Amino acid sequence: MKPSPDTCASEFAHAMQEALTRRPHRISPKWFYDTEGSRLFDAICELPEYYPTRTELGLLDRHADDIARRIGPGAEVVEFGAGSLRKVRLLLDALERPAGLLPIDISAEHLHASAAQLQRDRPGLFVRPVALDFTQDFVLPAARGPRVGFFPGSSIGNFEPDEAGPLLARMARWLDGGLLIGVDLVKEPDLLHAAYNDAQGVTARFNRNLLARANAELGADFNLARWAHSAFFHPPLxxxxxxxxxxxxxxxxxxxxxxxxxxGESIHTENSYKYTVAGFQRLAESAGFRPEAVWVDSRRWFSIHWLRPAV
Known part of the structure; x- marks a missing residue:
């Protein structure tokens, strides 16, 4: 397929060209999430090796009443990186008279399909999907109530520490009601390695789908068989x-x-930083939040933090 001039002028085209011309080669993980990438990530979340999703869901289920009490009635929930909207359903079930849901995701087709299904399941809920890159500056629609952010899945770990702080600082300015955020914790390297190198190879397909997307959208000629998936834990970082x-x-x-x-050269496609509870709380405080509560599972694999804007 010969790409159009408009396609080759797109942000994705620029990112792919830059990834292959600069050394070391690197690209943002946000480009994983076309429709197929979003589908593959949903499949990853169901894998036996991938502990974050089921651990976070368990925490949300066990502590829903406490979380809802802290958030309070009439809140409008803004979910960042909304994906399939699976986790926010548990939160919405627990909240008192939620004013609505504003899910934000870069994968427009997947987002709108998920939002439409949620609206069918909850016809009384006001749902406003917004397809955009939330890491960029943007203006939110007018609020319908106290604005509470929901950022599950430890997606904050995909950002470099010098990126995570400014992102949280912008959220502190956007959210007058607070932020509920999932954070993966430091743990045994073998457990982490298995989570990103599953036996079924779903994560490898997810990783290589970035190249398949470039072929489909940009007319590139990546031979996927010539690229190996590699994921490993870097202890010092x-x-x-x-x-x-x-x-x-x-x-x-x-x-x-x-x-x-x-x-032997690689394209560095993603980082997933792991935090200690105290380490993440220090990051949140430096970004303008006041940590008020944290829920951790019994194995200390995962944490959910409730943060209030400091001012």
Whole structure:
């Protein structure tokens, strides 16, 4: 497929070209989430090795009443990186007279399908899906009540520490009601390794789907068989790194450019930072939040934090 000039001028095209021309090669994980990427991530969340989703759901279920009491009645929930809207259903069930839900996600098709299903299931709930990149500056629609943020899944771990603080600071300005956020905790490397290298290979397909998306949308010619999935824990930085490693010397054609990649070079596609409870609370405080409560599972694998704007 020959891409159009508009396609090659897109932000995704620019990001892919930059990833392959700069060394080391690197791209934001936000580009994982086309429709197929969103579907594959939902599948990852069901895998036996992937503990974060079921652990966070368990915490939300067990502590729903306490969480709802702290949030209070009449809140409008803003979910960042909303995806399939599975977790927010537990929160909405517990809240008293929620004023509505404003789910935000970069994957427009997946977001609107999920929001439409939620609206069918809860016809009395006011749902306003917003398809955009919440890491960029934007203006939210007028609030319908105290605005409470919901940022589950430890997605904050996908941001570098010098990015996570400014993002939380913007949320502190947007949210007068507070922020409920899921944060993955530091734990045994073997457990972390298994979560990102599942036996069924779903995470590997999710990782390589980035290249399939470039082929479909940008007319690139990535040969997926020439790229290996690699995910590992980096202890000094307390993060999982995910890469696509070139199995051979190759040239990728993308929007009129011939981009050479050597055997063994990788495209760094994602980081997932792990925190201690105290370490994350320090980050939240530096961003303008006041930590008020934290819920942790019995194995100390995962945490959910309730934060209030400090002013």
């Amino acid at each position: 307390q993060r999982i790194e995910m890469h696509l490693v070139s199995r051979c010397d190759q040239v990728v054609h993308l929007c009129g450019h011939a981009l050479p990649v050597q055997e």
